[in-house]
Amino acid sequence: MAMKYVPEPFRIKMVETIKMTTREEREAKIKDAKYNLFNLKGEDVYIDLLTDSGTNAMSQEQWAGVMRGDEAYAGAKSYYKLVDAGRDIFGYQYIQPVHQGRAAEKVLFPAFLHKGQYAISNMFFDTTRAHVELAGARAVDCVVEEAKDPSRRCKFKGNMDVKKLKELIQEFGAENVGLVVMTITNNSAGGQPVSLENMRQVSEICRQYKIPLDIDAARYAENAYFIKRDEAGCENMSIKEIVRKTFSYADMFTMSAKKDTIVNMGGLIGVKDPEKNAELVSNIKANCISYEGFITYGGLAGRDLEALAIGLYEGLDENYLRYRIGQVEYLASRLDDAGIAYQSPAGGHGVFVDAAAMFPQIPYYEFPGQVLGIELYKEAGIRACDIGSYMLGNDPDTGEQLRSDFEFTRLAIPRRVYTQAHIDVMAEALIAIKERAHEIKHGYRITWEPPILRHFQAHLEPIEE
Ligand SMILES: *Cc1c(COP(=O)(O)O)cnc(C)c1O
Numbered sequence: 001m002a003m004k005y006v007p008e009p010f011r012i013k014m015v016e017t018i019k020m021t022t023r024e025e026r027e028a029k030i031k032d033a034k035y036n037l038f039n040l041k042g043e044d045v046y047i048d049l050l051t052d053s054g055t056n057a058m059s060q061e062q063w064a065g066v067m068r069g070d071e072a073y074a075g076a077k078s079y080y081k082l083v084d085a086g087r088d089i090f091g092y093q094y095i096q097p098v099h100q101g102r103a104a105e106k107v108l109f110p111a112f113l114h115k116g117q118y119a120i121s122n123m124f125f126d127t128t129r130a131h132v133e134l135a136g137a138r139a140v141d142c143v144v145e146e147a148k149d150p151s152r153r154c155k156f157k158g159n160m161d162v163k164k165l166k167e168l169i170q171e172f173g174a175e176n177v178g179l180v181v182m183t184i185t186n187n188s189a190g191g192q193p194v195s196l197e198n199m200r201q202v203s204e205i206c207r208q209y210k211i212p213l214d215i216d217a218a219r220y221a222e223n224a225y226f227i228k229r230d231e232a233g234c235e236n237m238s239i240k241e242i243v244r245k246t247f248s249y250a251d252m253f254t255m256s257a258k259k260d261t262i263v264n265m266g267g268l269i270g271v272k273d274p275e276k277n278a279e280l281v282s283n284i285k286a287n288c289i290s291y292e293g294f295i296t297y298g299g300l301a302g303r304d305l306e307a308l309a310i311g312l313y314e315g316l317d318e319n320y321l322r323y324r325i326g327q328v329e330y331l332a333s334r335l336d337d338a339g340i341a342y343q344s345p346a347g348g349h350g351v352f353v354d355a356a357a358m359f360p361q362i363p364y365y366e367f368p369g370q371v372l373g374i375e376l377y378k379e380a381g382i383r384a385c386d387i388g389s390y391m392l393g394n395d396p397d398t399g400e401q402l403r404s405d406f407e408f409t410r411l412a413i414p415r416r417v418y419t420q421a422h423i424d425v426m427a428e429a430l431i432a433i434k435e436r437a438h439e440i441k442h443g444y445r446i447t448w449e450p451p452i453l454r455h456f457q458a459h460l461e462p463i464e465e
Pocket of ligand 1: 053100101102103125127128183184187216217218255256257258259266267
């Protein structure tokens with residue numbers, strides 16, 4: 001039986017009307033969009049689950065902060081407020097705002113990665129992988145084996161496989177591994193959390209081999225909530241204490257603040273010990289000024305810095321996190337009732353439906369995750385996205401289509417935006433699609449693709465009999 005929905009710890013003060021469309025209209029619109037969900041107009045989507053990134057609802061305190069934002073070009077009050085919040089929460093002394101997560105990667109990664117080198121992660125997010133490759137290095141995933149089996153319910157499926165990490169370092173040679181990146185939560189593996197114990201072990205290995213450790217920290221707060229709930233010995237720690245402890249194991253972080261910080265735009269870089277890393281910090285500042293803007297605004301308006309400083313704390317509120325994770329688990333429990341497979345247990349920011357299980361007749365190179373995404377749009381105006389072979393793309397050396405370990409359709413839930421009734425619409429659409437899934441014989445082929453991050457822009461067409 002579906003679990004009980006955790007009631008919202010807030011009420012609604014402002015509403016945004018969303019458009020209702022018919023199936024016929026949606027079939028025409030997705031065809032016009034060349035079967036790429038990123039090409040749809042937002043207004044033609046009823047429930048937008050493309051991403052939880054920058055799609056969050058800000059609080060009244062954040063909106064009040066927007067009005068207080070200090071727009072001084074250099075040394076704005078809002079910048080200092082943000083730096084204080086970052087130091088207080090993460091315990092890192094150098095805090096650099098940038099305009100979003102990939103900007104943090106672009107500014108930081110070239111300091112560590114060059115041609116012929118490797119970066120190893122529990123799992124790289126797509127833009128993170130792209131910035132490793134743009135720096136000339138190769139990105140290698142090293143997630144625990146259980147993450148690759150969506151039906152296997154276990155805790156901390158986002159963890160790094162520490163035994164394999166050591167083997168990879170020995171195989172490549174420690175001097176050729178420029179960076180280890182811990183993605184928390186592990187987005188591409190289904191928003192699965194990483195345990196404190198795993199952080200500690202990875203940190204120990206990095207120290208042993210003298211490899212710097214970066215946290216890809218987009219979902220630092222959701223990860224901490226899972227640790228508090230599920231990791232032995234952590235139940236009495238506050239979320240903030242867990243975040244501190246988690247970050248104490250790394251040397252730096254890159255963060256998309258568009259996720260757990262509950263704002264619409266922003267990113268951060270943190271360096272734990274700037275005194276010991278003076279050259280790195282001066283490198284970051286130089287790159288930031290070239291690519292993003294002066295160091296005290298980093299490509300953001302003062303009002304963004306202010307909302308970000310407030311959101312860093314709001315994301316840590318345990319009542320909010322209980323509701324947030326509970327909402328995702330409620331959707332997952334409705335799928336359990338219907339026998340729909342997903343990366344289980346549910347992760348932090350959405351449900352990753354196992355499209356390969358729903359469409360066993362569709363091979364990876366016809367993109368089952370994309371098939372389910374398109375069906376969801378046609379069925380109910382829901383926009384999700386593929387996290388599978390379609391997103392993974394081609395081997396950079398051979399140009400051949402890579403086969404992903406998973407074929408997921410990700411329903412990413414924006415924070416503080418949708419209600420229980422919206423979640424029920426999602427569940428009912430998936431159930432309806434499952435009932436007719438066997439009638440869908442073929443997937444899609446790509447008719448045009450750009451060389452990198454193709455899923456955002458590619459054109460597709462349905463494969464006919
Ligand atoms: C979103 C995200 C990024 C990239 O951040 P943007 O703000 O979208 O540029 C990097 N890593 C992870 C894990 C993410 O979820």
